[in-house]
Amino acid sequence: MLEVRGLVAGYGGGEVLHGIDLFVNEGEGVIVLGPNGHGKTTLLRAITGLLPPRAGQVLLDGKDITHWKAEAIAAAGVIHIPQGDLLFAEMTVTENLLMGAYHGPTWSERNARLGRVYELFPWLKERGGQLARTLSGGERRMLALGRGLMSKARLLLIDEPSLGLAPIITQQIYASIHKVKQGGMSLLIADENANHVAGLADRVYLLETGSLVREGPADELLRDKALLESYLG
Amino acid sequence: MSAQAAVTAGVIRPKLDEAAAPWRRVSLYTVGAVALLLLVLPWVLLRLDIGTYLMTLLILFFVQAVVAQSWNLIMGYGGIYSFAQVALFAVGGWTSGVLVHSLGWNPFIAILFSPIVAVIAALGIGLPTLRLRGVYVVLLTLAFHELARVFAVTGPRFISGGGYGLVTVQTFQFGNAIGDQRTIYLYYLAGLIFAVATFVIWRVIHSPLGVAMTALRDSETYAVSRGINQFRVRMVLFTISAFFTGLAGGYSTHYNGGISTTIFDFPRIIDLLAMIVIGGWGTFGGPILGAGLVIGIDQYLVALGDYQTLLLGLVLATIAVFAPQGLWPLIRRMYETYLAPEPLAPPVEVSPAAPHDTKDEL
């Protein structure tokens, strides 16, 4: 479904990604593991149009979306849930969710989609009028996820779902993501933390200083504790 | 080694590594040649029919170039979007004018006070304004400009002269010189001011202060984290800029024999802005080149009247968007490609990056 070939990207004078090859099949959960600063966020940004790649290709169902604008990529069903949530701070919970359904055809179904998101995170309905910036860390993460799910997403790219969250909350978040996957969603998750990821992952890539150094089926790589510790400390 | 020995050892400064500070390598020959040319020029021009006309143009050029350079120093290099430049010029002009007109001072003495009062005004504007972000500086300096204008037009008689400004102010007298001879003296005086201003500005740009200001302009958070006090740097630059602008204003009053309230009209600001933008924003040679261009073209197109303004506005907007570097870097590059015997020093001038918002930093 999503294929990345030889992706090169960077900021200013530097190059962060030195040629990434990966793919995500329909319904798969793919994890990109790697320490901070090694290019996970850059990778997701390059795929979803926030950062123009310098070389390489990104293909969605065979279509070349490499240089598409972010809004077009989102409209095509590739939804990026960014690091740090990037919520609309001065808008309410409900407004944030509604913005997730901005895309034309989706907008007309927004109430139905709200309903589905409320099933996943019921509290969003109760606290609909609360301003986004008054939410706690875990709540923001859930709102960001909910917002992403408001669209007709086919592939979710999630950047560090566990960032800055207490372990209990992280568990909740991952449980929710798991539910989403069970509904048939394809996932590409970038994370530093291998612990909670196990249940979701079908395949794992290891990213180190801008290059993929290992890849393989999840059960294989994640079982290798020594490997994990050496890469993630 | 002992602390004492270390200190004495450190005092011996290493010889200036030419390659490490390539910007110091402005050839003395170039400067000398230009200076010589400017000195000799009047005598040459006098032989020509339009000589006097050209000389007055040059005087105009000198004055405008000083103001343009001063403005470029704070705006192009310092990233301070101040629109108070003309107002400061006016402050300088009025100071000197009033001292001569109302108190009967000698213009040569009075003009010394122009820069001082302009600096005081600058301090007054700068203290509240320079702490704030770019947008606010624009507004507050524009407001100051308006304030100054209103004051000049409706203020007490000895300033406003009934709303038209100062007229019949005594001009510079050089002994008994009149006519062309006098013009030559005026030329030299203007040239002197231009030379001093240019030199000082050049030194500032290529000094630690200059490095600090470009650092602040290009990457504010980093510069501040390295201990550069943004406010202080801005104040110093603003003051220097005001000094020379005020001086130019004072000269202008006694050259023209007065100063008019039309000086506050928007076209004046636009002309200056055009000099900087077209010439080369944030470059050393830019405003000088721009001043020459704008004055020259101005003379040529003066018949077009308002079409000229229309054109100027459009040109300004177009260059700002599509060629923000201005002409100077282009010319410099052509020089380096075709004429220079060896690669010249990388220019200190950088592309006109605006002061960044902190929240845009990665």
Add this chain to the structure above:
Amino acid sequence: MQAVWGGILFGSVYGLMALGLTLVWGAVRLLNLAHGAIFVVGSYVAYFFVSRLNLPILVALPIGVLAAAAFAYLMHLTFIRPVIGKPGFDNSTLIATVGISIAVSAAAILIFNPEYKVIPPVITGNFTVSDVQITKQGLLVIGTSLALFGLVYLFLTYTRQGMAIRAVSQQQEAASLMSIPVVRTYGMVIAISGALAGLAGVLLSPFFFLNPNSGFNPMIQALIVTIFGGLGSVRGALVAGFVLGIFESFVEVYYGVAWAQPGVFLLIILMLILRPNGLFGIGEVRRL
């Protein structure tokens, strides 16, 4: 008391101009110094239709507003869109809008002449209420201004596009990740702002004579109001407009016209020292 009326009247106009400025700043982070020029475009177009084509002002007004909006959008396409996202954006657009401003002034002089023009008010007549003279046009202006603030508020809060504009103002990257077309949204905001400026122009011109530099002063006032009320805040523009309008009126009455401008200037400086974000601003000003 006449001063209060005058203050409210001008306050509502300043507020209207400020609304356009603050919207554009909030969404595009652009300080539009051509705002006054757009004011002039709207006014002159309306004038043209009234005086040369003899259309009633009621018809000419919406034409003027549309012309202003179109002009603003054209400006966006030509001078703003090309530099969006580039590091020199603030720079380039500042100068570009200044350039456009004087170009419009000059064009107005060339197409029409520099003489002051007269635009008829939409409603004529006045009446007196406890020795305050009130013009009907004045009431119209105030009413329109309030109505527009209300409309804009409703638009921003309850419509898809309006919410999108707010989203783009707050978190531009996230907005594009929701398939909100950011650059098109910029264009929309600029066009709306242009329409507001044009409207202000046509409504206000009957009070003064129309000349090519008509827009400059309202724009300065609008800038002051915007900053006083808080950059990017709609509420701020509304409140600050009235506060400053009334303040200016009072200063004029008690201290003379010459003190009006300096008075406002001082007030603004005070505000910036005490509360740099303005009345309702959202924490953007960084103090050094």
